[in-house]
Amino acid sequence: MSNDATVTAADIARLAAVGRAAVSNWRRRHDDFPQPVGGTAVSPTFSLTEVEDWLRGQGKMADSPVRERVWQTLRTAASEGMDLADVLTFAGAFLLHLRADPGRWAGLPDAPDDEVAGTLPEVFHALPEGVGTGAAATPPSAVPLARALSQLVDELGVAETFEFLRTRYLEHHSRRVYLTPEPVVRLMLELGGPARAVLDPACGTGTYLKAAHEMFKDVDSLLGQEIDDTTARMSAIHLALRDAPAEVCPGDSLLADAFPGRTVDLVVTNPPFNDRGWGYEQLTGDPRWEYGLPPRMESELAWLQHGLAHVEPGGHVVLLMPPAVANRRSGRRVRSELLRRGTLRAVVGLPSGAVPNMAVALAVWVLRRPSPGETPADDVLMVDTSSDPEHFHKTALDAWRRYEKGKSVGTDSSVVVRIIDLLDDEVDLTPARYLPQRSAPTAEGSFVAAHEILEEKAAELPRVVAELSSLTQASTRADVPMTTIGELAKAGVLQILRPPAKVRMGEGNESVLTIEDVAAGHEPTGTAAQDAEHVRIEPGDVVVSLVARYPVARVVTDSDAVLGPGLALVRAEPSRTDPDFVAGWLLLGAQGAALRSSTSSARFDVRRARLPRLTLDEQAELGRAFRKLTDLEAALRDTYRQGADVLRLGLEGLGAGTLRPSG
Secondary structure: OOOOEOHHHHHHHHHOOOOHHHHHHHHHHHOOOOOOOEEEOOOOEEEEHHHHHHHHHEEEEEEEEHHHHHHHHHHHHHHHOOOHHHHHHHHHHHHHHHHOOOHHHOHHHHHHHHHHHHHHHHHHHHOOOOOOOOOOOOOOOHHHHHHHHHHHHHOOOHHHHHHHHHHHHHHHHOOOOOOOOOOHHHHHHHHHHHOOEEEEEOOOOOOOOOOOOOOOOOOOEEEEEEEEEHHHHHHHHHHHHOOOOEEEEOOOOOOOOOOOOOEEEEEEEEOOOOOOOOOOOOOOOOOOOOOOOOOOOHHHHHHHHHHHHHHEEEEEEEEOOHHHHHHHHHHHHHHHHHHHOOOEEEEEEOOOOOOOOOOOOOOEEEEEOOOOOOOOOOOEEEEEEEOOHHOOOOOOOOHHHHHHHHOOEEEEEOOEEEHHHHHOOOOOHHHHHHHHOOOOOOOOHHHHHHHHHHHHHHHHHHHHHHHHOOOOOOOOOOOOEEEHHHHHHHHHOEEEOOOOOOOOOEEEEEEEEEEEHHHHHOOOOEOOOOOOOOOOOOOOOOOEEEEEEOOOEEOOOOOOOEEEEEEEEEEEEEOOOOOOOOEEEEHHHHHHHHHHOOOOOOOOHHHHOOOOOOHHHHHHHHHHHHHHHHHHHHHHHHHHHHHHHHHHHHHHHHHHHHOOOOO
């Protein structure tokens, strides 16, 4: 492996889990900080080896230097005349080949360069079909890159090695891709599933297909198409490394459908919005427009009908839509046909911010292709989750499950509307328009009760804050030997448990603690079918999020639930380890992972989380300090939630006239 890899200040910050300002401060304050070896005065580069040595000497190393060395080796290969995406394709091909025949590369670290180089071209045979031969080229620095990849595989495994490289690539090309948040993805799949065959015609980085592979136990076919060749290539490799039965093709689904004539149980996608160049002129007579020709400015209705053309009778199409699709005048005819034929089943309005970087609150449309001879449905479910952003997933799914089972649906956030009442001049499908106003006669009493609870919670805050006075500033930093969660697991001090690969969410009555529950600090809200492979949570377990954007770790005190997707469980041996101590250091590690990553797919490696080697008494003392901070977090969160309720009830009461100033 080459030892002359270089890193930027941003890379150093990632290695140390600090901001770039801290790196600049180190350069000014420490005379022994490594000197630049390249770059420019504004953006210097440093020797990775020298930086590693300095960070270790200062006790500041947080991230894996092996990962950074692999990434820099990959970037070096890209600087020698190849596109970075093509080098990443080679890396993916090598990892696929390594997974298929690990013995073939067992002697790689000791083999001569020419011997390794002679075998590398064969790795491209492992690429999935449809990836494209144009990207199948061996980079000039293939040998050191292959050696580096093999070393990282020993640390992370094959699939997670590519996940790390793909995440880094997406961080550097964030404008090239659009990532749908995981809670929205899971909601859409649960609204349309379960399914054995799934299609995403605008699959991007493969988020929906990967989640379907994890959620649907019996899925046997995952089809995806993506207009950007590079993104399609990465998605195909990413899914193949996770043994997903996926077929991903590059191309424009509307203009050049990669799967003509093929049908699935579920089509789910986040299509391009407001795309004026979707192909209106070329596709005017296309047979997919069963519900009417999509207007030139209504690309979303083209994607909707493309999905219906690929779904079996009785199957579902679930799309993420901008709110304007519900009431644009130009789309009235198509919306009317969807209603008359009973194809549109539900519209779920999401809260603002559920999909970041969108100026408007989006909606999820759920459609079902009627079976031949079936009596068309005569109503549609309308759900508006804007009043409770933290629980939008549960609100929407509960309403949908009741509606599917024919049970009564009618709350402040959901209502069943007769189709005949929607077929007016506007055909407006905006959920909020049909929901009752929250100006009930009991608003005054609700406000008073909520205000009393808020006063109680606010009065409790000073006590929780006062508990922090026991934490004092240390005069010197303690020099304590460190270890990792992974090393403690190997020693039998604790266990690391994860849920089964596919949890059938929403299918049964098994209580499931979801990643959203842990992040929000509330009781389990998920449900799943019972399964012997479930990981049942016990009091004293530490539950930690594996998704970097949810930096959270909590000690469970009372639970009768199983572990949900995206979570890990650390079970400590009480006679050797304090749970609050472990949770505190896991939270520090999770926050560091969030700081180092800017994509929603980034993962937190629990095994690499660092913590000091202390006696049990010392752990308990530090654990109690961590607990005081988490108690403060919980108190602040509860007070904020109660304050939001008081604000809402006060506004509604004043607006409805059920509240008035007393003087």
